[in-house]
Amino acid sequence: MAKFRTLDDIGDVRGKRVLVRADLNVPMQDGKVSDDTRLRAAQPTIAELADKGAIVLVLSHFGRPKGEDPMLSLSPISSALAKVLGRTVGFVTECKGPAAEQAVGLMAAGEIAVLENTRFEAGEEKNDPALVAAIAKLGDLYVNDAFSAAHRAHASTEGLAHVLPAYAGRSMQAELEHLEAALGEPERPVAAVVGGAKVSSKLDVLNNLVSKVDHLIIGGGMANTFLAAKGVDVGKSLCEHDLKETALGILAKADAARCTVHLPYDVVVAKEFKANAANRTVNVHEVGADEMILDVGPAAVEALSDALKTCRTLVWNGPLGAFELEPFDAATVALARTAAALTEAGSLVSVAGGGDTVAALNHAGVADSFSFVSTAGGAFLEWMEGKALPGVEALRA
Ligand SMILES: Nc1ncnc2c1ncn2[C@@H]1O[C@H](COP(=O)(O)OP(=O)(O)OP(=O)(O)O)[C@@H](O)[C@H]1O
Ligand SMILES: O=C(O)[C@H](O)COP(=O)(O)O
Numbered sequence: 001m002a003k004f005r006t007l008d009d010i011g012d013v014r015g016k017r018v019l020v021r022a023d024l025n026v027p028m029q030d031g032k033v034s035d036d037t038r039l040r041a042a043q044p045t046i047a048e049l050a051d052k053g054a055i056v057l058v059l060s061h062f063g064r065p066k067g068e069d070p071m072l073s074l075s076p077i078s079s080a081l082a083k084v085l086g087r088t089v090g091f092v093t094e095c096k097g098p099a100a101e102q103a104v105g106l107m108a109a110g111e112i113a114v115l116e117n118t119r120f121e122a123g124e125e126k127n128d129p130a131l132v133a134a135i136a137k138l139g140d141l142y143v144n145d146a147f148s149a150a151h152r153a154h155a156s157t158e159g160l161a162h163v164l165p166a167y168a169g170r171s172m173q174a175e176l177e178h179l180e181a182a183l184g185e186p187e188r189p190v191a192a193v194v195g196g197a198k199v200s201s202k203l204d205v206l207n208n209l210v211s212k213v214d215h216l217i218i219g220g221g222m223a224n225t226f227l228a229a230k231g232v233d234v235g236k237s238l239c240e241h242d243l244k245e246t247a248l249g250i251l252a253k254a255d256a257a258r259c260t261v262h263l264p265y266d267v268v269v270a271k272e273f274k275a276n277a278a279n280r281t282v283n284v285h286e287v288g289a290d291e292m293i294l295d296v297g298p299a300a301v302e303a304l305s306d307a308l309k310t311c312r313t314l315v316w317n318g319p320l321g322a323f324e325l326e327p328f329d330a331a332t333v334a335l336a337r338t339a340a341a342l343t344e345a346g347s348l349v350s351v352a353g354g355g356d357t358v359a360a361l362n363h364a365g366v367a368d369s370f371s372f373v374s375t376a377g378g379a380f381l382e383w384m385e386g387k388a389l390p391g392v393e394a395l396r397a
Helices: 037-051 075-085 098-105 129-136 155-163 170-183 199-209 220-229 241-256 298-309 330-344 355-364 378-385
Strands: 017-021 055-059 090-092 112-115 141-144 166-168 190-194 215-218 260-262 266-270 279-283 292-296 313-317 349-353 372-374
Touching (some): 017 155, 037 075, 037 170, 075 090, 075 112, 090 098, 129 155, 141 155, 155 166, 166 170, 170 372, 170 378, 190 199, 199 215, 199 220, 199 241, 215 220, 220 241, 220 292, 241 260, 260 298, 292 298, 292 330, 313 330, 313 378, 349 355, 349 378
Parallel strands (some): 017 055, 055 112, 090 112, 190 215, 190 313, 215 260
Antiparallel strands (some): 266 279
């Protein structure tokens, strides 16, 4: 970490406007934050800066909006952040421009405000210098505390670091230190569990991961795409049919790299995507045309647990099933508990990351038993692949 400027190097911030890029992209259910891990991760940096008299302006994206979308406003999340911090948090309805400048101009030393979703701006994901300059007008200093968004070279995650004095926040610093300690030189065999719903963005990662791990356990929507690629009829399951060729390429690469790929052979299916939907456990070849695969089946989970017992290191991103909807949480909970028990027994180093993955581990009651739980999903996987993360690189001293 010596290569990065941190809050230890930031000097006197009293009265200075500090733009803090946090990751407030938290899971929501029924309009409420269902897991506040990322908000708690943002707390040390925000509190430290506010206590030192800075005017703290929190920047973040939320979801993947196409332009302005009231459903993806950060307003409700700023209230949740206030609860976590135990402090008053204001909300500014823009992240740049005259209205934002006026609102920030009225803030006093030690006050905190969240600015509106940076992805409402077309220039955010393009890292547009004009947007970078407009946001930079609001601040004197920039602190990046969003390791989980550091794989994006966006205006708020990368561009700002080039135009304002830039520092790593406490959460960013802790993530980099812990990941290096746990996974810098992982003990083999290494298993990776990759599940969840972001199939297209994670397929790229798998392509690189197969040459680095000994066991690749594929679950969630990811598994459906691989099963379909192998000719299985997955019915109405979440599946990216246009990526079947890519999936086959990954399987071939895994084979060449002697990486064992584990795909479910029994699955839990339902006709509706809702809690307690009528369901049945079937062989993957027996999924009905009107059914969805919502979880890995119990026989496959037992085999996965056995495979895990032979491993020394585990990296986990993405739940094995639709864990928010009981009983489709069963596979994720069972494998998480096996991993936690192995970690507690000292035979496994377990590192997990991902917004929903962390929520799933909390749901299983085992997050504290893992060796390290990262707030990051995609960024965590790219770090694991050995890729340079633009948001981290831009902070190098
Ligand atoms: N078989 C399935 N069908 C539909 N959705 C599924 C299935 N399995 C898992 N999911 C959904 O995947 C979502 C989580 O996927 P996601 O890829 O976002 O994981 P994550 O841990 O949040 O990683 P990241 O931080 O990279 O987003 C959950 O909402 C879960 O319901
Ligand atoms: O949830 C995440 O992994 C981060 O917040 C990044 O979100 P993104 O994948 O939409 O860029």
